[in-house]
Amino acid sequence: MTRLLGAVLAGGRSSRFGSDKAIALWDGKRLLDRARGLLDPWCDDVVVVGRDGGIADLPSPGLGPLGGIAAALDHGATRGFRCVLTISCDMPRVPKEVFEALLRRGPSYCVEAPVLGHWPAALGAQLLSYLETGPSRSVKAWAQSIGALPIDAEVPIANINTPADLLAL
Ligand SMILES: Nc1nc2c(ncn2[C@@H]2O[C@H](COP(=O)(O)OP(=O)(O)OP(=O)(O)O)[C@@H](O)[C@H]2O)c(=O)[nH]1
Numbered sequence: 001m002t003r004l005l006g007a008v009l010a011g012g013r014s015s016r017f018g019s020d021k022a023i024a025l026w027d028g029k030r031l032l033d034r035a036r037g038l039l040d041p042w043c044d045d046v047v048v049v050g051r052d053g054g055i056a057d058l059p060s061p062g063l064g065p066l067g068g069i070a071a072a073l074d075h076g077a078t079r080g081f082r083c084v085l086t087i088s089c090d091m092p093r094v095p096k097e098v099f100e101a102l103l104r105r106g107p108s109y110c111v112e113a114p115v116l117g118h119w120p121a122a123l124g125a126q127l128l129s130y131l132e133t134g135p136s137r138s139v140k141a142w143a144q145s146i147g148a149l150p151i152d153a154e155v156p157i158a159n160i161n162t163p164a165d166l167l168a169l
Pocket residue numbers: 009010011012013014015016017022049050051057061062063064065067068069088089090091115161
């Protein structure tokens with residue numbers, strides 16, 4: 001059986017939001033919990049990455065979402081998960097069709113929001129080496145470098161960067 005690990009990336013500085021956006025409330029629920037709830041139906045287990053109470057970024061904090069993905073891949077591979085489905089805590093609304101499209105494929109990512117991706121857990125070591133020597137810390141650049149398939153969500157994926165984005169949801 002293919003075991004799937006879900007990972008909510010929830011580190012970063014939230015500088016545009018002005019406070020920790022992971023714990024900002026939308027409709028009475030923390031964004032972090034909403035993102036986790038989006039992964040739950042698809043995954044055998046879900047972890048939070050990059051904050052207290054979750055797993056720590058690799059190789060160290062402060063490298064952006066790719067450091068969170070590296071930690072999730074490593075965590076998954078060492079616990080027998082074949083693949084990892086990642087989302088960021090600032091994506092409170094993702095249509096189920098997007099998850100279906102990602103999971104139908106092998107390595108794939110959402111063009112509109114590349115942190116939303118489906119990755120082989122075995123790529124953890126490759127990603128750590130990419131973080132050390134690669135040209136960019138962009139998730140999209142890494143996804144392209146491994147040949148992951150771009151998935152077009154066909155609808156805008158809401159992404160909360162500022163308090164106004166939250167109000168506009
Ligand atoms: N684990 C982890 N998650 C991160 C990191 N940086 C950003 N994220 C998450 O990735 C998503 C996108 O992050 P951004 O909004 O681009 O960056 P940010 O630092 O959170 O916010 P800004 O300071 O406004 O750019 C957010 O949900 C963050 O929680 C990181 O270094 N580690």
